[in-house]
Amino acid sequence: MYGPLWRLLPGPWPVKALLSLVLVAGVVAVCFLWLFPAIAPYMPFNGNSVGVP
Amino acid sequence: MKGLRWAVRTLGEVLITLGLLLLLFVAWQLWWTDVAANSAQAVTVQALEKGFGPANLAERGTAQPLATLTRVPFGEAFAIMRIPRFGADFARPVLQGTDHDTLTKGIGHYQGTAFPGQVGNFAVAGHRTTYGKPFSNVDLLQKGDVIVVETKASYIVYAVDRHVIVTPDHVDVIAPVPQHPGVQPTQAWMTMTACHPRFSASQRYVVFAKLVKRIPRASGLPASFMAVPAGTVG
Numbered sequence: 529m530y531g532p533l534w535r536l537l538p539g540p541w542p543v544k545a546l547l548s549l550v551l552v553a554g555v556v557a558v559c560f561l562w563l564f565p566a567i568a569p570y571m572p573f574n575g576n577s578v579g580v581p
Numbered sequence: 582m583k584g585l586r587w588a589v590r591t592l593g594e595v596l597i598t599l600g601l602l603l604l605l606f607v608a609w610q611l612w613w614t615d616v617a618a619n620s621a622q623a624v625t626v627q628a629l630e631k632g633f634g635p636a637n638l639a640e641r642g643t644a645q646p647l648a649t650l651t652r653v654p655f656g657e658a659f660a661i662m663r664i665p666r667f668g669a670d671f672a673r674p675v676l677q678g679t680d681h682d683t684l685t686k687g688i689g690h691y692q693g694t695a696f697p698g699q700v701g702n703f704a705v706a707g708h709r710t711t712y713g714k715p716f717s718n719v720d721l722l723q724k725g726d727v728i729v730v731e732t733k734a735s736y737i738v739y740a741v742d743r744h745v746i747v748t749p750d751h752v753d754v755i756a757p758v759p760q761h762p763g764v765q766p767t768q769a770w771m772t773m774t775a776c777h778p779r780f781s782a783s784q785r786y787v788v789f790a791k792l793v794k795r796i797p798r799a800s801g802l803p804a805s806f807m808a809v810p811a812g813t814v815g
Contacts, residue, residue, distance in 0.1 A: 573782050576708055
């Protein structure tokens with residue numbers, strides 16, 4: 529999984545490393561901005577109000 | 582044999598990735614939601630203050646100084662809650678509605694319950710953890726502690742009466758007379774609900790407060806109400 533990805537990245541290893549960091553930052557951004565906010569309402573620890581379930 | 586190695590290695594990598602994503606989710610939930618919500622809620626409070634206009638100035642126009650709110654659109658911020666026990670600069674927006682999205686933006690007002698200062702029960706919910714955790718220290722509130730709800734027309738001062746810990750299905754805590762559903766209210770109450778214990782949603786920590794005073798905005802809020810009680814930590 530990560531092996532082929534590393535081979536797919538162009539350039540010498542410093543360039544590959546930099547590109548990898550950019551990819552990781554992109555994944556974190558997608559998670560923080562869209563993925564996690566979307567799944568948070570389904571987490572069992574987020575209730576603060578009273579009501580009929 | 583080579584295929585098996587590949588499969589095992591890939592499975593391992595996927596599992597490690599999922600583990601890292603779970604850790605990332607925990608970091609987001611416990612840290613980032615606070616960072617984002619604290620700054621967003623501070624902006625909302627500033628916008629409300631600006632919209633309410635300066636206090637201590639003679640009212641211009643024909644607005645009734647003690648006019649109460651009657652209708653607020655869902656999701657709209659309409660008041661600022663100040664609780665000296667939580668710190669002299671504690672100020673959070675109160676928005677209409679108590680769904681997940683609204684509660685990430687501030688304190689949520691249970692739709693259909695009374696508005697601030699009205700006879701009945703002004704019932705609100707807030708996060709105890711995450712999303713700026715406005716009610717993080719709700720368990721520190723003591724009898725007599727002041728809660729100030731600031732609206733465009735007035736400062737509404739409540740004093741804490743008592744608290745209960747109940748399961749989330751206890752809707753009687755937001756009844757017009759708290760814990761006495763069906764009884765006709767004669768006083769103005771306020772109910773605050775938050776999750777309990779911290780980081781769990783199995784119970785609700787509920788605080789009841791009673792109206793002390795309604796002060797027209799033009800008169801200004803006496804500083805004595807905003808005095809931080811002795812023994813306050815943080």
